[in-house]
Amino acid sequence: MSQGERTQLAERIAGEIAYSERSGETIRKWRTDFEVTQTELADRLDVSPSVVSDYESGRRDNPGIAVVRRTVEALLDIDEARGGRHIRQHARVISAGYDRDSVLDLREFSAAVPIERYFDAIDATELAAGTQETVVGHTVIDSIAAIRRLSSEEFYRLYGQSSNRALVFTNVSRGESPLVAMRVVNPTPNAVVLHGIEGEDVWEHAVDLARVDGFALSTTTIDLSAVLDAGDDQF
Structure with a gap:
């Protein structure tokens, strides 16, 4: 996947989270779509799993843009480390305009x-x-x-x-x-x-x-x- 394709995918995910009325649920959707556990995401973000859980459940206020950006980059980094299967699937669909x-x-x-x-x-x-x-x-x-x-x-x-x-x-x-x-x-x-x-x-x-x-x-x-x-x- 090219850097441009990764950037396009990152912007798409971040935009969906930022504009969602239930941003925590949207974070959960993307995390589960990428088959990443709360613990794996928390380790990458250097926070406790309870912090990720609190965001996803709405117990914490909506995350700011900095948190969203770090979360998206963490999901992409984890997938790339595993071979990039989900990134490639998303990139193919997005590049086709769907x-x-x-x-x-x-x-x-x-x-x-x-x-x-x-x-x-x-x-x-x-x-x-x-x-x-x-x-x-x-x-x-x-x-x-x-x-x-x-x-x-x-x-x-x-x-x-x-x-x-x-x-x-x-x-x-x-x-x-x-x-x-x-x-x-x-x-x-x-x-x-x-x-x-x-x-x-x-x-x-x-x-x-x-x-x-x-x-x-x-x-x-x-x-x-x-x-x-x-x-x-x-x-």
Whole structure:
């Protein structure tokens, strides 16, 4: 990640905390998103864990800009020391112009990957075969947040520019909304993955729609972090 990308991400996180009516809750959101414990953050800030807890719970007044800046830099430093996985994911989404509450990851693979191999990497069960054999990346989408937060232009740009990719939808109950969306977006992706549900729970018309539109359809219940990491080492 370049210094400019890190600075852009830091400014985005700091701005969200500073403008939040519940800054402590926003700090907690980013800390947990980066998988950092209160103790780890406190050690980096050279304060006691109770201080971090007090800020996050609202027992202390809203942190000033200096505290926010140190907190953001601490989160980024910790992630960089671990290899920078979360920083890279955020940077990819931000550089594409999306909000990571809606788009959790947007990754390009180093080469075209057989769909079967991608499904194996995320422990997915194929429900319908597609007409294409490979994907060159994946886009992981929170289906509910996308509906609530993306404009119609962003929605169609996100879906419509993913023809040779795998679209992974999380936060789904039956997959009805993503599958209906595929009917109105052209071209369709090469593969669609419904995350967090078993095949038996998928909307009864999903497989038929996938076959009509020619994309591979699968489900996976693997931990979301494993889906987000797919491609770091495998492809």
